[in-house]
Amino acid sequence: MENQIKVKITTETGRVDKVLSERLPEYSRSQIQQWLKEGCIFVAGKPIKAKHKVIAGEEIEIQIPEPEVLDVLAENIPLEIVYEDNDVAVINKPQGMVVHPSAGHTNGTLVNALLYHLKNLSTINDVIRPGIVHRIDKDTSGLLMVAKSDFAHESLAKQLKDKTALRKYVALVHGVIPHDKGTINAPIGRSKVNRKKQAVCADGKTAVTHFTVLERFEGFSLVELQLETGRTHQIRVHMHYIGFPLAGDPVYGPRKTLPGKGQFLHAKMLGFTHPRTEKEFIFEVPLPELFEQTLEKLRENN
Incomplete structure (x- = not known):
């Protein structure tokens, strides 16, 4: 209907x-x-x-009109499963992988891989997003929680909504940030100038990002970011807004300045309360190889 x-x-x-x-x-x-x-x-x-x-x-x-129903097939795509039980799984998504199928990406997505590697996935979302509780962008790497049961999905989604889930990222940004810590509290909505982009705008939804500078290089800064909200492209939009756009970002950053494909953004830490056991879980994964190699070159140049 x-x-x-x-x-x-x-x-x-x-x-x-x-x-x-x-x-x-x-x-x-x-x-x-x-x-x-x-x-x-x-x-x-x-x-x-x-x-x-x-x-x-x-x-x-x-x-x-009703959206076109896509036939989502299980695909034997290599997948790094950091943790798995009957209710939840934690995945380390590689850079370049789309989370779920869409009109332009009908295969090769995380969902195609999940259908092959995991026996069960929650059914709360539509057929093209089984198990998906939250997303990270195609060119962002790192940790995602996946619901294997509807019970788990409801609990994890509530934790995200209530801001009790932990999500920390590491990003390489253009410019040398002078202060060590900061909080960006600026609403985000669809850009009035380019409808394909998000932007800080008065009528947008509340968006809060906390950042800490980890390391400074010539022309760049390495920052840790903690999300309080989860708006589309939040980190990318907020860092661009304060004048320190992500390196490699094809949408919000300057022209390509470092080798690589896409923004240098990695979801390094994920924490949540297990839906069934109520045990506190925190997972952390290292930076991808290209990200680490880029930092080593910047350190050599310092």
Whole structure:
């Protein structure tokens, strides 16, 4: 069954795709344009075109079509399983691996690997995200917790929501940060300039990142970051916002300055309370080889 959204126009003016993308920031303008092409957006029961200009008092109805069901196959992809029991698993995800299938990534993802290596996965999320409680970006490496039962999924998701789960990252950033510690408390939402990016904006969702400088190099700093919230691209957006973007970041950083693919960001530490035993778990994994080699070269240059 289709989901239905109704938007009442009050004082807005302009093209319907622009107005709807501003009123519904959770959907990109390109997604709204696609729905317009597919005849899914109506005024007074009639489908409208993208060139439609909204008027005060108009009620726009969007009938969101059911997402295409992807057939997700188990794939024998090497996977580093740091811990596993009947309820949870902890995975050390390599850089370059997408967490779950999407329109552009139907195979080779962490979920494809999980389906092969683990017997059970929670079913709370849709068919393309079994077991996935939280994500890290494709080019971010490191620790992820995976739910193997629905009971565990609900508990782990609640810990993330209540901010009781521990998540620490290590990042290499451009610039020499003068202070040793800091907290970035700046709301994050979809960028008004580029809908494919996130940005700090007044109407965004609360986002808090704590950082500590671990080491300084010529033109770079190594920092440890602890997430209090889990917004999309949070660390990347926040460090860019304060003027110290992540090295290698193709979206928020400067042009490529170091060898490698993607941002130098590693989820090094993960902690949570076990859903069934209530035992406190903390896991830590070392930096990937390329990350460590890059730091050694920077130390030599110092």
